[in-house]
Amino acid sequence: MFAVYLPVFIMLGVATLVAVGMFTATSLAGPKNMTAEKAIPYESGSETTGANHIRMSIKFYLTAILFVVFDIEAVFLYPWAAMFRSLGWVGFVEMLLFIVILGVTLIYAWKKGALEWES
Amino acid sequence: MMELLPVASLLMLVSAGLAIMLLDVFTKGRAELPFVTTIALLAAAAISAAALFAPAPTDVPAFITDYLSVDKYGLFFDVVIALGAALASLLAGGYLREHGLERGEYYVLILFSALGAMVMARAVDLLTLFVGLETLSLGVYSLVGYRRTSARATEAAVKYFLLGSFASAIFLFGAALIYGATGHTGFRSIGEVIAAGHAPVMLVLLGLAMLVAGLGFKVSAVPFHMWTPDAYEGAPTSTTAFMSVVVKSAAFAVFLRLLAVGFGDELSRGAGGWPALLTILAAVTMVYGNLAAVAQSSVKRMLAYSSIAHAGYLLLGLAAVGTKPAEATSAVLYYLAAYTVSNALVLGALIWSGSHGKEATSYADLAGLGRRHPAVGAAFLVGVLSLMGFPPTAGFFGKWYVFSAAVQADMVGMTILAVLSSAVGAFYYLKVLVYLYMKSPEEGAPVAVPMKSSYVVFALVLAAYFVMKMGLTPARYLDAALAAASGLIG
Numbered sequence: 082m083f084a085v086y087l088p089v090f091i092m093l094g095v096a097t098l099v100a101v102g103m104f105t106a107t108s109l110a111g112p113k114n115m116t117a118e119k120a121i122p123y124e125s126g127s128e129t130t131g132a133n134h135i136r137m138s139i140k141f142y143l144t145a146i147l148f149v150v151f152d153i154e155a156v157f158l159y160p161w162a163a164m165f166r167s168l169g170w171v172g173f174v175e176m177l178l179f180i181v182i183l184g185v186t187l188i189y190a191w192k193k194g195a196l197e198w199e200s
Numbered sequence: 201m202m203e204l205l206p207v208a209s210l211l212m213l214v215s216a217g218l219a220i221m222l223l224d225v226f227t228k229g230r231a232e233l234p235f236v237t238t239i240a241l242l243a244a245a246a247i248s249a250a251a252l253f254a255p256a257p258t259d260v261p262a263f264i265t266d267y268l269s270v271d272k273y274g275l276f277f278d279v280v281i282a283l284g285a286a287l288a289s290l291l292a293g294g295y296l297r298e299h300g301l302e303r304g305e306y307y308v309l310i311l312f313s314a315l316g317a318m319v320m321a322r323a324v325d326l327l328t329l330f331v332g333l334e335t336l337s338l339g340v341y342s343l344v345g346y347r348r349t350s351a352r353a354t355e356a357a358v359k360y361f362l363l364g365s366f367a368s369a370i371f372l373f374g375a376a377l378i379y380g381a382t383g384h385t386g387f388r389s390i391g392e393v394i395a396a397g398h399a400p401v402m403l404v405l406l407g408l409a410m411l412v413a414g415l416g417f418k419v420s421a422v423p424f425h426m427w428t429p430d431a432y433e434g435a436p437t438s439t440t441a442f443m444s445v446v447v448k449s450a451a452f453a454v455f456l457r458l459l460a461v462g463f464g465d466e467l468s469r470g471a472g473g474w475p476a477l478l479t480i481l482a483a484v485t486m487v488y489g490n491l492a493a494v495a496q497s498s499v500k501r502m503l504a505y506s507s508i509a510h511a512g513y514l515l516l517g518l519a520a521v522g523t524k525p526a527e528a529t530s531a532v533l534y535y536l537a538a539y540t541v542s543n544a545l546v547l548g549a550l551i552w553s554g555s556h557g558k559e560a561t562s563y564a565d566l567a568g569l570g571r572r573h574p575a576v577g578a579a580f581l582v583g584v585l586s587l588m589g590f591p592p593t594a595g596f597f598g599k600w601y602v603f604s605a606a607v608q609a610d611m612v613g614m615t616i617l618a619v620l621s622s623a624v625g626a627f628y629y630l631k632v633l634v635y636l637y638m639k640s641p642e643e644g645a646p647v648a649v650p651m652k653s654s655y656v657v658f659a660l661v662l663a664a665y666f667v668m669k670m671g672l673t674p675a676r677y678l679d680a681a682l683a684a685a686s687g688l689i690g
Contacts (some may be wrong), residue, residue, distance in 0.1 A: 094255065182218060185218045189225055192226065
């Protein structure tokens, strides 16, 4: 049981050694001359102006929710389409119900103003 | 179409939820949503109540029965859950408007959460159960954090959400272990494989312990109760009512079905199985709940701890199911129905006591309220006496049936502990009545003014009716509970 995984553990050990070794070696061998210029947050960029925590409207959330609505719909539609003939009318009505439910959520989101990007 | 009749109550809630979403956006919030929601929920309760007294449906297609049972046990919980949700939405109709929180999605969330609760109570498969559990939980997380601008409500919601997801994960892990051990997700098949001795014992017991931990969180059993006081206190009071009655009923419904059907074999319910585990949980839950409730100064927080204590009595009943299935199951069902109406009544009275954005939450807020407003006092009186277990109210018979089932199951020591700890409970319940009738507000303290809301009054009348009716004619309700229990045990 254990013998099967032995190469994996050896690999794991070597990988850890290499990673730890490299960090230790560079921090020991590398030259360190810290200057005032080097200590600033963006060494070769421009100075930040204003507060870094600005308020902005996050539409990611709405986009993500709406994406889920359509993405899940697509996930179910593909296998249904592949099996369309054998599922027959029962399958058609079931899928219709599913789409109607998702449609209601879309109408709800629309009327609630979730698709108004400007405000 | 006729084959969908046994799940009509579930379909009712889905279509009502979707209809209310559209109604809300197209009328721009002018529709009387609490009214529509309550009608839909009461209709679902009526459908299931009618089916409860009708002969069981025959030849239900397997695509339903493989996942959702259509037995009387499920129907009984349909009625309890729909009634509890209806009371919560009526209370919300008064509470949200009075405190400027009225938005349509509250009722949609109530309907979909109640749907999840009903699916849980009917689930006969671990996966269906999990889908129901998450439908319920996600709705309730948002209901708890409904007052978005309040830091307290947000804290409550985040706490509940994080711990709740963790509990769901533990539950799912347990379900995976059980599936690994037995190769089935259906409760009945799991039970058959375990009874036949084909499943590794350690794996089954470990999985069972994880399932119990996950569900123990939902019923707020000690030591999985940490979220309860904060969530109950930070949530809008109508949500507190919903959580304490609907979430609790659904969790106990599935707890009982899972243990009785999936783990009804000799090994699981023997000396080292779940009855012993549940007995320990019951003992610490009721003692801790009652002692912690004594120390509270907020009535809402006291009710949170009292709900923990009641979970303890119910767990005692659950532990007795191992030896006395019929008596203990029907006692637990009766207790849940009684607790639903009693707790909704007390929280409703608490909602009634506040108005214009000022809520009554502490004992001091209630000082002298019973003398100034006798109707509010009466609502508190009936509800609190029932929670305390005072005859002739629903709560008395609930405790009576559960404790006598425990005695019949040879758990005399535990029953004595339960009676003693409920005597401690009398202390903090009576404290409410002392403040209502014997104290006066202190100089300069705000004086509670009850709100004027016909929704709240209707909810209280409905709840008080059932509290008294179940107390005066308990036999009828116990018969219904027995019929429901026979659906489970066979």
